[in-house]
Every structure is written in C-alpha cells, then in structure tokens.
Amino acid sequence: MHHFKFDQYLSRDLLKDDIILKLFKSLEDLKFIKSKKKKRNKKDLYEFDDEEEDEDLFDVKLPKGDVYKDFETFKERASDILYPDQKRVRYTKS
Amino acid sequence: MIRTGSKIENYQLEIIDLWTPNLAITKYSSDTGLSILEDWFLDIEYNEFSREYEYGDKYYKHLAELNKLKKYLNNVLSDIYYRVLFSPNDLKEIMKPGDIIKLEEYISDKPFNIKDDVRIYSFHAYYSLYPKELLKKVVPEIFDSLYATTKDDSHFKIYITLRSAEVSFKMLKLLLDSASSYLEFKYFNEKNKYSNEIETIKANLNKYEEEYIKNSFCITLSLINI
Numbered sequence: 135m136h137h138f139k140f141d142q143y144l145s146r147d148l149l150k151d152d153i154i155l156k157l158f159k160s161l162e163d164l165k166f167i168k169s170k171k172k173k174r175n176k177k178d179l180y181e182f183d184d185e186e187e188d189e190d191l192f193d194v195k196l197p198k199g200d201v202y203k204d205f206e207t208f209k210e211r212a213s214d215i216l217y218p219d220q221k222r223v224r225y226t227k228s
Numbered sequence: 229m230i231r232t233g234s235k236i237e238n239y240q241l242e243i244i245d246l247w248t249p250n251l252a253i254t255k256y257s258s259d260t261g262l263s264i265l266e267d268w269f270l271d272i273e274y275n276e277f278s279r280e281y282e283y284g285d286k287y288y289k290h291l292a293e294l295n296k297l298k299k300y301l302n303n304v305l306s307d308i309y310y311r312v313l314f315s316p317n318d319l320k321e322i323m324k325p326g327d328i329i330k331l332e333e334y335i336s337d338k339p340f341n342i343k344d345d346v347r348i349y350s351f352h353a354y355y356s357l358y359p360k361e362l363l364k365k366v367v368p369e370i371f372d373s374l375y376a377t378t379k380d381d382s383h384f385k386i387y388i389t390l391r392s393a394e395v396s397f398k399m400l401k402l403l404l405d406s407a408s409s410y411l412e413f414k415y416f417n418e419k420n421k422y423s424n425e426i427e428t429i430k431a432n433l434n435k436y437e438e439e440y441i442k443n444s445f446c447i448t449l450s451l452i453n454i
Binding site: 144145146149151154155157158161163164166191192193194196201202205208209212213 | 360364365369370374377378384390394398438441449
C-alpha cells in the first residue's frame with residue numbers, strides 16, 4: 135500500500151471530478167433507520183432535558199455492520215481507482 | 229423589532245459557490261455592522277420556532293460537536309455567517325461566485341425574493357451541511373472507531389470526506405421537509421406555494437447528487453479555495 139503523508143498528495147490533479155465520483159460510487163450506501171423514541175420519566179413536567187432533541191435522530195448503519203470491513207473494502211476499490219497501474223503490478227507479483 | 233444603529237444597507241450575501249443549480253453557498257459580508265449576538269436573535273431558523281430564546285446556546289452546542297468533525301476534515305463551514313440558499317429556479321443562470329446579493333432586510337424564517345420570481349430559502353450552513361446524524365452518530369461510531377487504528381492510512385481522509393458528503397446530502401432532504409412543514413404551519417395562506425417549491429427543490433437536488441458530492445468533497449478537502 136502507499137506509505138506516504140497522503141494529505142500532501144491530495145490535489146485536484148489526482149482527484150479529478152470523475153475520480154471523485156468513482157470513489158463515491160465505490161462506497162456502499164449508509165442506511166438511515168428511524169430510531170425508537172426512548173421513554174423518559176420526568177419528575178417535573180417543565181424540566182428541560184438536554185437530550186430530548188436526540189430522540190429525533192436517525193440511526194446510521196453501515197451496510198455490512200462492520201466499520202473496519204467497510205473501510206477495507208473501500209481501500210481496495212479506491213486503490214484500483216487511484217492507482218490502476220500499481221494494482222496491475224501488485225496482482226502480477228502475487 | 230427595533231434595530232437601532234444597525235447598518236442595514238450593508239446587509240448582504242456574497243456567493244461563494246454554486247454546488248448545484250438550486251443550491252448556493254454564501255456568506256454574509258463582514259461589514260454588516262451586526263454583532264453575532266444580534267444575528268442570533270434576528271435570524272431565527274425554521275426548526276427553531278419553539279425554542280427561539282435558546283438560539284445562541286444551540287449554536288454553541290452544535291459548534292462543540294462540529295469541533296469533533298474538524299479533527300477529521302480539512303475545511304468545515306462552521307462560521308455562523310455561512311448560509312446555504314435553495315431556490316426552485318436555476319441559480320446558475322442568474323448568479324456566479326463573487327456576486328453580491330443586497331438584502332432589503334434581515335433574513336427571517338420567511339423565504340425572500342431576490343428578483344420578482346426567484347424565491348430563496350435560506351439555512352445556516354453549520355447545521356444544514358453538518359446534520360446531527362453526522363456529528364452524533366457517524367463521527368463517534370465510524371470516524372472515531374477507524375481513527376484509532378487507521379489514522380495514518382492513506383485512504384482514511386478520502387473515506388471520511390466522502391461519508392460526510394453522503395450524510396450531508398441525504399439529510400438535506402429531511403431539512404427541506406422540516407422547512408416545508410414549518411412554513412405550512414406559520415404561513416398557512418401561502419402553504420401550497422412554499423411546499424410546491426420545496427418539492428421542486430428536492431426533485432432537482434436528487435438530479436444533481438453527483439454535483440453536490442463533488443463540490444462538497446472539494447471544499448471539505450480544501451481542493452478549491454473559498
């Protein structure tokens with residue numbers, strides 16, 4: 135893989151529009167699931183609850199449920215998109 | 229509300245970028261003569277109607293969450309002066325980056341016209357581009373988890389920038405739904421006008437998802453200057 139300080143190489147030359155879109159399409163879509171409302175026992179009707187607004191949040195799930203697996207899959211696909219020549223070399227060696 | 233001493237004639241928005249034909253990133257000019265505090269109380273948002281008095285506090289809470297995102301992304305539009313403008317009209321036909329929109333009055337919760345037939349729906353960038361789901365779910369559950377083991381990985385930055393753009397795009401449509409419901413409630417007589425236009429904006433947003441992702445990605449990674 136590529137062991138360099140990557141930020142320095144993130145340029146418009148490398149990340150052209152079509153490359154960005156290919157990278158985006160290589161991601162599996164996140165799932166947004168309406169979360170169940172939590173039951174709360176308020177002592178006082180007028181008690182302000184800091185977390186109350188969070189009940190409206192969606193749960194965000196990765197398609198396969200595993201963040202590391204999802205990232206590894208992305209890395210493989212991204213390497214093929216960003217460095218197609220290096221991919222060929224890598225596969226040839228193996 | 230009496231606004232003694234405010235330089236209302238200087239209240240203007242500069243077009244920073246057009247991400248899609250119906251979505252513009254803008255920023256208030258710095259010479260508005262307004263304090264941030266003044267903005268908070270004059271510039272109430274659609275989903276704030278029941279808690280207007282907590283507006284400033286809410287910004288600080290959201291900003292604290294945004295700081296966690298800033299750890300990962302190069303460029304977060306967290307400044308309170310950034311605004312996202314939507315319109316059912318094609319904005320690319322009537323404006324370009326660098327143009328100035330002169331406002332006749334402060335932006336309120338009501339959509340405003342910049343020409344006779346071009347209506348604008350305005351939102352703060354800090355919560356419309358960076359929704360709570362991104363800050364409270366994706367950052368801790370995905371970004372923080374990965375960072376512990378892959379922070380030096382070459383693809384980490386691209387991955388989290390794309391994921392941020394994805395969540396931002398998907399949640400924008402819910403934000404527009406929320407605005408539509410609010411406008412129906414508050415401006416009952418004009419409800420069809422606004423809700424129909426918001427449906428148009430949402431439909432157009434879907435058509436230009438790729439444009440949104442690409443522009444969001446480039447600004448977030450600082451690949452283009454703003």
